[in-house]
Amino acid sequence: MDYMIGMDLGTTSTKAVLYDMDCNVLGYANKLYPLYQDQPDMAEEDPEEIFDAVVDALTEVLRKADLKNGKLQGVSFSAAMHSLIGLDADHKPTTGVITWADNRAEKYANEYKQNGKGFEIYSRTGTPTHPMSPLYKLIWLRNEHKDIFDNSKYWVGIKEYIFYRLFGVLKEEISIASATSLFNIFKLDWDEGALKEAGITRDQLPELVQPTEQVTGMHEEYAKVIGIPTDTPFIMGASDGTLSNLGVNAIDPGVVAVTIGTSGAVRTVVDKPVIDPKGRVFCYALTKDRWVIGGPVNNGGIVFRWVRDQLFAPEKITASMMNVDSYDMLTQIAGEVPAGSDGLIFHPYLGGERAPIWDANARGSFFGLTRNHTRAHMVRAALEGIVYNLYNVMLALAEVSGSPKEIMATGGFARSELWRQMLADIFESPVTIPTAFESGALAAVTIAKKSLGLIDDISVIKDYIGETHTYQPNKENYAAYRELVPIFIRLSRQLQTEYANIADFQRKFSANSTKD
Amino acid sequence: MDYMIGMDLGTTSTKAVLYDMDCNVLGYANKLYPLYQDQPDMAEEDPEEIFDAVVDALTEVLRKADLKNGKLQGVSFSAAMHSLIGLDADHKPTTGVITWADNRAEKYANEYKQNGKGFEIYSRTGTPTHPMSPLYKLIWLRNEHKDIFDNSKYWVGIKEYIFYRLFGVLKEEISIASATSLFNIFKLDWDEGALKEAGITRDQLPELVQPTEQVTGMHEEYAKVIGIPTDTPFIMGASDGTLSNLGVNAIDPGVVAVTIGTSGAVRTVVDKPVIDPKGRVFCYALTKDRWVIGGPVNNGGIVFRWVRDQLFAPEKITASMMNVDSYDMLTQIAGEVPAGSDGLIFHPYLGGERAPIWDANARGSFFGLTRNHTRAHMVRAALEGIVYNLYNVMLALAEVSGSPKEIMATGGFARSELWRQMLADIFESPVTIPTAFESGALAAVTIAKKSLGLIDDISVIKDYIGETHTYQPNKENYAAYRELVPIFIRLSRQLQTEYANIADFQRKFSANSTKD
């Protein structure tokens, strides 16, 4: 029997999934690493720690494979977007892995947003004007850490770094490249204007390749440790943001994938690059002829966690004594409150927000409180608010790519019946829940199969995905939501005028400022 | 030894306080009655139940008096404003006591607000355009209960009704009259224009008298029950809204009384009638040459009660097991959070609001939430929000009558050190807490002493009031509040555009609509 491996390089861990050639899962390994947040707004990883995790995860998961009687046909990658690492002339890191969650470039992103240059660059590169983007990180480093900037001969992301360490080549595929603000999504090449703003040249960046690019010739030492031949093909794969749509088979036109994990996202696949005149929507390459557009949302399940830990601290203890899941307990409490929370509206922006409002100073709010509202209303309003916000992102997507015909939902929230139904009701659309396991790794392996000529098109992934279940919107519920969503949206605009002021106060007067 | 009695006709009870001639308290009786709220927005009392309560309270409190060796020199009254009772030709009630809290005339008050007539009437009568006002109640009755309206020969308030039952005379003093929207505060007479709008004539209203007016000649039967001579002078007294300032000696120019009980108010005394060009401030007569201007606030301690009962239900039980006051426990929790609640702002409009925004559809909100905010922040923010709102009313007052030079604070909240200090910090002014007991009754008796020629001026009340304590503002705290108050105020305006929409939703979709 032969094998494939899908790797997922995430923000806090690297996962390796071992598959047979029909994409059945045979093994799983997960290696954690810390996220360094020593300074305000900093969010870095250590490149060496990630490299070790990759080698360890590969080694561990291969213990489930019988390589005497079969062969590892390929390894493919999904990776977090927007990471940046500087390398010196000897290819040694000059920085940590500056992740998407790092906000230290905020000042520069804001400047470009204000003076309109940000929008110009977005219109060519598809990456919204935000400190997450490598372009603004480069500008920040050039201005505030000139020594590091000058000392860096190359600029790469984490996936490129791992390939360099394993194979000694500097390659970057277009999916990761298209999330840097340095890549022209229409020309499929680095964007000269953006490089100029960054203050770098194209010879400082890796060679551009396709996600299906195969790399072989691994350094002996690592091949030995991992236990595979040096000519095992490693396929570049793509970014997690684009592969997650493939991984749940949301790649047909009109299929929208809604993800709520700790954070969230709404994404859909289009067949050519698309730009949002209002700058709210990203556009990243999945392959040469498939593009993922969408909006990333900071405030997903992390808001539910806050509600549980702060508003329901006593009940969390009760749940633990009962040995039941505290989220299940809270969902049950929320389920006792009617749809619309008796007119209580929650804006979930506890940690600033990316899509659709792109405001790092955004803050949370409850609106519409009466004396009849209880904590049960608050938890339901919080869940609804998270979904209203995602719906709002979907509306932005629909403006640029047309109305969705199907909604697929994934992420931790999909564990709850209440949230699934809420999604169908608020989106006023049937919602399908795929039962995919580690969909990013599965999608990466599908790219690899295409690369190896084992399949004609990546759309066969639908055969690898297990059963699905579909929820229909409930008429009564969506009648309520239809009235509340416009209020939610108008209020987001109204409140926006005071976000900067309250965030300023919080930075000035307390240690409690949160941004991410 | 001789005696005086101060009576306080409130919304849910009548209190009687027995004094010696130096205003020392000798006895106290309190008789409760129900507030009928069978229909939405209704808030009525039964005239007979109040009459019985008055007779019972008088009878009971007099048991503490030795009337063999002394005499009851006078009884005087404080009474809730804005009440309305119709009487037929035989002086029998055609309605219940329609109280200030009754909102059924809202439609008509709104209409007058919209078409500008409301402001015109306010400019002559001093009563803000609001369903609480007897004028709008009359318009409502004429339009929606024509039979009752046509069958009513006289229109009085609860105090007038009590005097009629005891003495058979129909008199109304200018303090209560000035809170009806039917009384011209400049001419000190019924306002012909307002009477026309109401559809009534001046012969349907009681004879106008001064608060010092003495009435004697009580019906035998009641005098016998109560146990006093029929010629005992009963002094008309005044409204609770005006007497409460007198009762804490907040009658000098520039002294502002801030009250937070279940509801709240900010009031100051001026020496001639004053009108607010923005219509936010009432102006009621206390005497011929003293006028109380101010703003009544729905959301005082009742908001603290909601926070305790809903957000801190588990702790309420803990407090009860510990046998400590649950408000004290919550205040202690709030005290652990820094001033400004780390940038969390609460608008306390759980039950609509009168001053300063006069919007029955107003609702509560939390703004500025981050993941670092806890329930402790929420309780502090709630207390601060109540005070921000009162400060906002004070600013409106200051616009029409000049900056305050002294703040006096009273009401249930004054029981807490934290709230007293918070008031000083947010108002950025020293705050004095008088230790008056039933200040309304004391003020009524002071009016009576003036009427009986026992004192020259009511300002001697300062001698009757016990010790006081003054709190100084804390620099660090008010530095924080100074930044938050403008945000609070700007947000109240922003949010106002959505209050009607969310209130509509709440009325339509749930049984949870609250208005008062």
Ligand SMILES: Nc1ncnc2c1ncn2[C@@H]1O[C@H](COP(=O)(O)OP(=O)(O)OP(=O)(O)O)[C@@H](O)[C@H]1O
């Ligand atoms: N120990 C305490 N600490 C702080 N606040 C308190 C405390 N006890 C009561 N309160 C507040 O005072 C409020 C009650 O005030 P008060 O006793 O003056 O009410 P009331 O007479 O019903 O009010 P009103 O005069 O508006 O009708 C409560 O709702 C609570 O918010």
Ligand SMILES: Nc1ncnc2c1ncn2[C@@H]1O[C@H](COP(=O)(O)OP(=O)(O)O)[C@@H](O)[C@H]1O
């Ligand atoms: N039983 C549950 N019911 C509803 N929501 C849940 C449940 N369990 C977890 N969640 C939500 O899912 C979130 C975690 O999602 P997950 O996809 O596992 O996270 P990540 O994005 O870190 O991979 C939690 O923050 C919580 O809000």
